[in-house]
Amino acid sequence: MASPTNFLVHALLCLALATTVFSLSPKFYDKTCPQALPAIRKVVEAAIHRERRMGASLLRLHFHDCFVNGCDGSLLLDSTPAFETEKNALANLNSARGFEVVDQIKAEVDKVCGRPTVSCADILAVAARDSVVALGGPTWKVRLGRRDSTTASMALANSVLPSPFMDLAALINNFKDQGLNQRDLVALSGGHTLGLSQCVTFRNRIYNATNIDPGFAKERRATCPRTGGNTNLAPLDPTPAKFDTAYFKNLVKQRGLLVSDQALFNGGSTDKFVKTYSLNRNTFWDDFAKSMVKMGDIKPLTGKKGQIRVNCRKAN
Numbered sequence: 001m002a003s004p005t006n007f008l009v010h011a012l013l014c015l016a017l018a019t020t021v022f023s024l025s026p027k028f029y030d031k032t033c034p035q036a037l038p039a040i041r042k043v044v045e046a047a048i049h050r051e052r053r054m055g056a057s058l059l060r061l062h063f064h065d066c067f068v069n070g071c072d073g074s075l076l077l078d079s080t081p082a083f084e085t086e087k088n089a090l091a092n093l094n095s096a097r098g099f100e101v102v103d104q105i106k107a108e109v110d111k112v113c114g115r116p117t118v119s120c121a122d123i124l125a126v127a128a129r130d131s132v133v134a135l136g137g138p139t140w141k142v143r144l145g146r147r148d149s150t151t152a153s154m155a156l157a158n159s160v161l162p163s164p165f166m167d168l169a170a171l172i173n174n175f176k177d178q179g180l181n182q183r184d185l186v187a188l189s190g191g192h193t194l195g196l197s198q199c200v201t202f203r204n205r206i207y208n209a210t211n212i213d214p215g216f217a218k219e220r221r222a223t224c225p226r227t228g229g230n231t232n233l234a235p236l237d238p239t240p241a242k243f244d245t246a247y248f249k250n251l252v253k254q255r256g257l258l259v260s261d262q263a264l265f266n267g268g269s270t271d272k273f274v275k276t277y278s279l280n281r282n283t284f285w286d287d288f289a290k291s292m293v294k295m296g297d298i299k300p301l302t303g304k305k306g307q308i309r310v311n312c313r314k315a316n
């Protein structure tokens with residue numbers, strides 16, 4: 001009987017099926033490998049214990065994976081005759097790090113699961129969350145079930161990863177292209193409460209910018225000369241191994257390190273979010289967690305698309 005009600009019921013059932021089968025879920029590995037998540041956390045914690053910065057580096061890998069054709073582990077693939085690795089893209093070359101830790105996690109998780117079960121894309125999502133927690137930040141349920149790509153694109157990485165020289169309008173557009181709004185932009189930029197940056201990325205700002213605290217500029221010039229020292233490191237906020245609100249407190253004082261950091265508090269539409277996060281840790285934490293889940297949902301490969309890589313560096 002083809003009644004309109006019948007049609008509606010059928011449509012709803014299809015929708016329900018499609019979303020249960022093909023959307024990500026925190027319980028994805030509960031049946032197939034319940035030991036997976038604790039195993040990932042253990043390797044992440046050990047790596048951070050060896051070097052605090054590794055937590056920052058792992059968080060950044062998930063971001064740089066998700067922005068390039070979705071969270072599909074494409075960033076981890078090494079070059080082949082068919083494509084050049086995304087590791088050679090402008091934003092990643094001599095900058096993205098932590099690939100050896102990802103290899104270690106993959107080896108350990110496949111060992112405890114007995115076979116390749118957890119995708120490299122999911123490993124990045126879980127390692128990012130575990131890193132934030134290990135460095136004193138919020139936790140959230142990571143939605144899982146992403147599958148791995150068989151290809152990568154350096155050209156796409158070059159065109160979609162945001163540059164540290166972008167102004168606010170460019171940053172807003174860049175995130176909008178990924179389905180992320182201004183609040184997501186500011187919350188996720190809060191990832192810069194962790195980690196370090198190289199002189200070459202902030203030199204122009206500390207010598208030429210007008211929207212910078214002079215004392216801060218002077219401090220940074222001491223280890224970032226006008227010429228040379230391109231790879232000298234400086235912290236993105238005063239507490240680079242602690243997930244706190246110092247990044248936002250700093251922006252309010254015009255002590256942002258990158259042009260793209262200070263752009264978020266420079267008299268524009270995002271000032272209010274920076275102000276809020278600088279004053280209210282819980283709001284930052286809640287929003288950061290929400291936006292991480294949203295970023296982790298960008299174009300995942302699910303169902304029968306993609307594969308579970310055996311080695312995160314190459315397609316099966």
Ligand code: HEM
Nearest residue numbers: 056057060063095162163164188189191195196197198260
């Ligand atoms: C809004 C646009 C963004 C731009 C333009 C940007 C740019 C940069 C740059 C230039 C560096 C320093 C790289 C180097 O000097 O080698 C960096 C580091 C970092 N970024 Fe971002 N970033 C952005 C957003 C994000 C987001 C959304 C996250 C994560 C949620 C993030 C997490 C990090 C972390 C943790 C580091 C430190 C990495 C380490 O110490 O190894 N960034 N970013």
Ligand SMILES: *[C@@H]1O[C@H](CO)[C@@H](O)[C@H](O)[C@H]1NC(C)=O
Nearest residue numbers: 203204205207208225226227
């Ligand atoms: C400062 O700006 C000038 C003019 O744009 C440029 O030539 C110079 O290289 C900049 N200085 C630094 C240290 O980036």
